Amino acid sequence: MKSKLLEMNNVGIVVENLDKAIGFFTEIGLTLEGRMIVEDEWAGRVTGLGNQSVEIAMMVTPDGHSRLELSKFLTPATISDHRTAPVNSLGYLRIMFRVNNIDELLSRLLKLGAELVGEVINYQNVYRLCYIRGTEGLLIGLAEQLGEQTTKDILENS
Template identity: 80%
Template sequence: MENSKLLRMDNVGIVVESLDDAISFFEEIGLTLEGRTTVEGEWAGRVTGLGSQRVEIAMMVTPDGHSRLELSRFLTPPVISDHRKAPVNSLGYLRVMFAVQNMDELVSRLIKHGAELVGEVVQYKDSYRLCYIRGTEGLLIGLAEQLGDK
């Protein structure tokens, strides 16, 4: 019997209120909509432990094709809690970090879409410029721009 091994991280899932707004926001960052569908049925509820469920999902993919973000909007059962406005030192989901180029231009575009800087854009040594933003629906997003040799 062969030992198990990790192959890759498939995706990160985020539950949202508006799939359209979330898709637009993540497209502005540079992800592409890979597909959109509704997932329902007894099999899905067995995976999540929620029983009968109906969820609209959109799969977003990064330009390199290696990372995905699964956006979900629960139709049934209803959402039971909201962690979107939690500060960065909260337990559980913290943020998604994206590697970007031309951070200032991107942050400017995202602010026009309603995003807010959490703190400020900070440079770490000669390596990176980093910031956190609150994007669509208050989701915490990290942006990192590598400096020098890329």
């Protein structure tokens, strides 16, 4: 029997300051679902890192369908940093959140130290969009849907 995809379980991001990252994503609207230390031989076998100890925090969206796993490696130490790479870099680009009042949220996030990357734009009267550099320089997209049309509609009509 051929395997089939059931759901996307989560997206993982490695951070330096777990408390600050939890606070930032809580401000966006995610809820802390749980926090724990993951260690033991099985964890290192899954990641290929061998002996490891990682503190994780699982954040969940209001609809309960999407999760963001924030990880702080205690051992081994992190070895590279992609947080400030430009948008056209290979690998992780950004996480995009759909919000209901982009201006109000942007105002709150800027007070927490986030930086607007470009500007807030109106995309075909379907979305207002922007990118910000959030906590630890992570690239975050914010999108406010303006009407009934969705991304799926745009892709199907292009």
